[in-house]
Amino acid sequence: MERQFLKGCEAIAESAVRAGCRFYAGYPITPQNEIPEYFARRMPEVGGVYLQGESEVASVNMVYGAAGGGTRCMTSSASCGISLKAEGMSYMAMARVPAVVLNAQRGGPGVGDIRPAQQDYFQATKALGNGGFQYIVLAPSTIQEAADMTYEAFDLADKYRNPVMVLTDGFTAAMMEPVVLPEQKSEEELAAIKAAKKADWALKGKVEGQPLHKISFNAGSKPPQGKFMNTGEDRNKTDAAMYELWKEEEVRYEEYRLDNAEVVIAAYGVAARISATAINILRAEGYKVGMIRPIRVNPFPEKPYAALDPAKVKGILVVEHSIPSQMIYDVKLATGNTIQIDTCLRSCGEIISRDQIVEDVKKIFAK
Amino acid sequence: MERDLIVGGFGGQGVMRLAQLMCYTATETTDKYVSYFPTYGGEQRGGTANCFVIISDEKIGAMTAPKCDDLIVFNNPSLAKFEARLKPNGTMFVNTTVATDAPKRTDIKIVNVPATEIANEVGDIRCANLAMLGAYIGYTGLLPAENIKKTAEKKLGAKRPELIPLNNAAFDRGFEIGKAAREAEKEA
Numbered sequence: 001m002e003r004q005f006l007k008g009c010e011a012i013a014e015s016a017v018r019a020g021c022r023f024y025a026g027y028p029i030t031p032q033n034e035i036p037e038y039f040a041r042r043m044p045e046v047g048g049v050y051l052q053g054e055s056e057v058a059s060v061n062m063v064y065g066a067a068g069g070g071t072r073c074m075t076s077s078a079s080c081g082i083s084l085k086a087e088g089m090s091y092m093a094m095a096r097v098p099a100v101v102l103n104a105q106r107g108g109p110g111v112g113d114i115r116p117a118q119q120d121y122f123q124a125t126k127a128l129g130n131g132g133f134q135y136i137v138l139a140p141s142t143i144q145e146a147a148d149m150t151y152e153a154f155d156l157a158d159k160y161r162n163p164v165m166v167l168t169d170g171f172t173a174a175m176m177e178p179v180v181l182p183e184q185k186s187e188e189e190l191a192a193i194k195a196a197k198k199a200d201w202a203l204k205g206k207v208e209g210q211p212l213h214k215i216s217f218n219a220g221s222k223p224p225q226g227k228f229m230n231t232g233e234d235r236n237k238t239d240a241a242m243y244e245l246w247k248e249e250e251v252r253y254e255e256y257r258l259d260n261a262e263v264v265i266a267a268y269g270v271a272a273r274i275s276a277t278a279i280n281i282l283r284a285e286g287y288k289v290g291m292i293r294p295i296r297v298n299p300f301p302e303k304p305y306a307a308l309d310p311a312k313v314k315g316i317l318v319v320e321h322s323i324p325s326q327m328i329y330d331v332k333l334a335t336g337n338t339i340q341i342d343t344c345l346r347s348c349g350e351i352i353s354r355d356q357i358v359e360d361v362k363k364i365f366a367k
Numbered sequence: 368m369e370r371d372l373i374v375g376g377f378g379g380q381g382v383m384r385l386a387q388l389m390c391y392t393a394t395e396t397t398d399k400y401v402s403y404f405p406t407y408g409g410e411q412r413g414g415t416a417n418c419f420v421i422i423s424d425e426k427i428g429a430m431t432a433p434k435c436d437d438l439i440v441f442n443n444p445s446l447a448k449f450e451a452r453l454k455p456n457g458t459m460f461v462n463t464t465v466a467t468d469a470p471k472r473t474d475i476k477i478v479n480v481p482a483t484e485i486a487n488e489v490g491d492i493r494c495a496n497l498a499m500l501g502a503y504i505g506y507t508g509l510l511p512a513e514n515i516k517k518t519a520e521k522k523l524g525a526k527r528p529e530l531i532p533l534n535n536a537a538f539d540r541g542f543e544i545g546k547a548a549r550e551a552e553k554e555a
C-alpha cells in the first residue's frame with residue numbers, strides 16, 4: 001500500500017469517506033477546520049452531502065437526522081464547539097443512532113486557547129451531555145491511528161447502534177506524517193449496510209405492509225434488541241447493559257516496554273507518543289520504565305493497571321496535556337490507590353517535552 | 368538515526384511549504400519515518416510561523432526535539448528564538464536578506480543564504496523558500512535535488528505553472544551556495 005504524506009485532518013476526513021461516510025455537517029472552529037474543508041471538496045465526488053450548519057447545535061442535529069435515516073454520518077469540532085453539541089450528542093444516545101463525533105481538543109475551559117490540548121477527557125468519558133450516557137471513545141496517538149480509528153468508528157457505531165467519539169487533539173489534527181489510508185468500502189457493501197438498518201430500525205417513510213419505524217429522543221425509539229420499551233428506565237437499563245458489555249469486549253490498550261518496569265507511565269493520545277520517546281531514552285540509561293496506553297479511553301482499560309504489582313512498581317506517572325490531570329482518577333480507581341501516582345502535565349497549547357518526562361520519572365526513582 | 372530540523376520565519380515567507388516539500392519527498396521516495404509539526408500564531412501573513420521536522424530510521428514518538436541538528440531562520444525573531452536550540456556543531460541556515468542580526472553562538476556552523484534577494488533576482492519574492500531549500504539540500508545532501516524539484520513542480524506548479532522555472536532557478540542558486548559552503552568546510 002502506498003504511503004501518503006497527510007495532515008491529520010485530511011487523513012481523518014478521507015478515512016471517513018472510505019468507511020462510507022456520506023453525510024457530514026459541521027461548523028468551523030480551529031484546529032479542525034481542514035476536516036470540513038476536505039469534506040466540502042470530497043463529498044460531491046462520492047455522491048455524499050456536506051453541510052455547514054448555522055451553528056454547532058444545528059450541525060449535530062443534522063447528523064442526528066442523517067443517522068436516523070441509516071446513512072453513515074459524522075460531525076467534528078473542537079472542545080468548546082463539542083460543548084455546544086452536547087444536546088445533540090445526548091439526543092443521539094437516547095435515540096440510539098449510529099454516528100461519529102470527532103473532537104480535536106484545544107485549550108480550555110471556555111474558549112480557552114486555539115492551540116492544542118487534552119483537556120476534554122472528563123467530558124468525553126464521563127459526560128458528553130445530560131443523562132449519564134456513554135460513547136465508546138477512541139484515542140489515536142498518531143495520524144495513522146487517527147485514520148484507522150476514524151474508519152473503525154463507523155463500524156463500531158453500527159455494531160452497537162450508538163454514536164462513537166474519536167478523541168484526538170489539535171497536535172494530531174495539524175501535524176503531517178506518512179499514512180497508509182484504509183481501503184475504500186465498496187458501494188455494494190455500503191448499500192447492504194444501509195439496507196440492513198432500514199429493514200431493522202432506521203427511518204424509511206411509510207412502506208405498505210411494513211411497520212413504521214420511528215426515532216425519538218425520549219424512550220420511544222425501537223430498541224436495538226427485544227421488545228418495544230415505553231419507559232425511560234427500561235432504556236437506561238438496556239444502555240447500562242451495553243456499557244457493561246463494552247468492558248468485556250471493547251477495551252483496547254497497549255503495553256509499551258512494560259517488562260520489569262518499576263515506574264509506569266499512564267498516557268493516551270499525543271502524550272503517549274512523546275512518553276514513548278522518553279521511555280526509550282530512560283531505558284537506554286538503565287531505568288526500568290514502561291507505559292500502559294489506553295487506545296480507547298472509554299471503556300477504560302482497568303485490568304492492566306489493576307494487574308500492576310505494588311511490591312514491584314514504585315510509582316505511576318500520568319502524562320497528560322491537561323492541568324489539572326483528568327485521567328488520574330481512572331488510574332486511581334483501577335489501581336485501588338495502592339501505588340503512588342504523580343503527574344507530568346502541560347496545558348492550553350503548551351507541549352510536554354521528552355526531557356520533562358525523563359526528569360519526572362527520575363524523580364520517582366530518586367524517592 | 369534521527370535528524371531534527373526547525374524552520375522559523377514570518378507567515379507568508381513559505382516556511383511551512385519549505386518543510387512540507389522536504390517531507391513529501393522523503394515520504395514518497397524513501398522508507399524513512401517523517402513528521403512535520405507546525406506552530407503558528409493567530410495571524411497569517413506577517414505572524415510567526417515555525418515548524419519542527421523529524422526524518423528518522425525509527426518510529427517517531429515526540430514530534431519536537433529539545434535540541435535540533437539543523438536550523439533554518441528567515442527572520443530576526445526566529446534567529447533569536449531558536450539559536451539556543453541548535454546542538455553544538457549544528458548548522459544554522461540564515462536568510463541574510465531579512466535576518467540581519469549577528470548570531471551569538473560560536474560553537475555552530477553558519478550558512479548564509481540571501482534567499483529573499485535571490486528570489487527577487489529570479490523574478491518573484493515567493494521563491495525565497497525554494498532558494499533556501501536548495502541551500503539546505505546542497506549543504507546536507509539529505510535528499511536528491513531532482514526529487515525535491517519534482518515534488519515542488521507537482522505541489523506548487525499545478526496551481527501556478529508560471530512559477531515552475533522561477534522556483535527551479537531559485538532552488539539551483541541556493542543549491543550552489545549550500546554545496547560551496549559544504550566544500551569550503553571540507554577544505555578547511
